[in-house]
Amino acid sequence: MPLSSEPLRKLGFLTIGLFDEADPRRGHESTLDIIALGEQLGFDSAWVRHRHLQYGISSPVAVLAAASQRTSRIELGTAVIPLGWENPLRLAEDLATVDVLSGGRLNPGVSVGPPMRYETVKDALYPDTADVEDFGYDRVKRLLDFVRGERAADSAGVQGFEVFSDRVQPQSPGLGKRLWYGGASLRSARWAGENGMNFLTSSVVKAEESEDFAEIQLSHVEEFRAHHPDGERARVSQGLVVIPTDSATAEQREKYLAYAEKRTPRTASPQGPARMMFAQDLVGTSDEIAERLYAHAGFRQVHEVAFALPFTFGHDDYVQILTDIATKLGPALGWRPVG
Template identity: 75%
Template sequence: MHRPAPPHASSATEGRGHRSLQLIELGEQLGFDSTWVRHRHLQYGISSPIAVLAAASQRTRHIELGTAVIPLGWENPLRLAEDLATVDILSGGRLNPGVSVGPPMHYDRVRRSLYPDTAEAEDFSYTRVRRLLDLVRGEPASDVEGSEGFEQFSRRVQPHSPGLAARMWYGAGSLSSARWAGEQGMNLLTSSVVKAEESTDFAEIQLSHIRTFRAHHPDGERARVSQGLVVIPTDTATPTQRARYEEYAHQRTPRTASPQGPARMMFAPDLAGPSELIAERLLDNVAFREVDEVAFALPFTFTPADYAQILTDMATRLGPVLGWHPSR
């Protein structure tokens, strides 16, 4: 069971990174297998998860560290490959980079700052992921190699972390992206927001993505898939916390009933309540029954005490009901 992604602060003046590090440390203490950090640009969230995970790598020893996901439209693949390899080595091989493609959000408004000279020429397709994968795998980034005076040069990205390529994930929200990720031999992060292409039942959509991905992956049924869901156990919550969680889920429920917008996006229902009830609903979920890993996302707007209660209930109540136990 994956440790949920740390939350974002709701105020620009709050210590987002520091609070996230505290939650990651708590996740390791509770025995979660992994922690995943969301990525947000020009919002009150974590804009540089790789920097946060570099710090986390020095405060933890066992828990895997992931990004869910880095939007590559904001990134230079070569520079990102260097950062990913550096953090992977710092962490002792615990980094799980998740990425996605597409134009940056609000691109028309940010393009002058992000790509002032090349905005029209930037390629936001899968090609950007392939460039990153090639560089992470050690393909040449330059034709300069050897000594020039006192300087030594390498043709490939340095440092090089040999095991990192096998831990690259793609965040897919459509059948075509799930198929593409499988064909590239990546791991799959199934999104909690998906396109309604073959069904309007969220679990069925996720299931079709999982099966399509594995059907086109070299490892077949053994290919790694992590299911993304918002889950809020309330076992040890106070009455005030429980009411806040239920109101949060209630406000978000209408968007889960039917496809939203021109792109026909479907949102996963939030699961809030006692662990026994959540477990029943998860075990009825056809996509959940298909995977061995799940990433429970934490809502953005709760307090540190809320997150501590939710994580503790996940590790000590919900996990064991689902057959999961702390790895340490």
């Protein structure tokens, strides 16, 4: 196995938080238990996905508010909140509130673009303004400004018995430096860098100058850092699906391999009009996965990761995968658990 020139500094994981429509509490409780387990195993961060009108986490900020009260150390992130569903002013209030409750552990990740399946939901989401809503980078800029303390109202002061602020309250110092942009293109990487955000690069990218996933991801990291005030020190987190099998049962290994095999065809070439490239899921022993990561051009440029848990597995599977990541794969990458 090739040696890393520098140990992995931060190890995180990402979950979609699936639930049964007939028993949604059980699924949400499972997600909270998984986050608590992540803290016990020494992970640096836990991240949740965002799903609307599906059977996954529709309100990640609310879920992370609950997680903040069941944990004390692990960082809590969103990967990512699609801002087309959000009012930046209201979201800034929610993020700041949860950050205060967590003791400054929130890492909000966001993205832009029209909501998924917009034609089917626009009349419910924006009944009066659907055709004039701006889903571009200005929406992120508004959120950044509010979180970083820019004015949200024309005046502040006392009116009768009420005291008003011209800034989002509460203000949470440091939150503005912990905002992440989830980008899949060179343009997004450049914008995130120019605006001083952190950068999330995941298992889905746009094929622009290459059809090699690792090369594409590498180009995004380089573009981001080339335009960020912190240059090479700018934070980038890589998210890939990794499934270590060190302690898996024979039945689990069979299921994991079948899952990856079913998803492999989409990784061979760009998909759809947007020419999206998907990374291969990495299944095998921790030593095998570590070797493949060290050969990955994108991985070699990052110091932190948020490995994604597969969508459709059970709670016991996630426990096994997380335990192997923390006790086998992480150490194989030079990482040391916190605590």
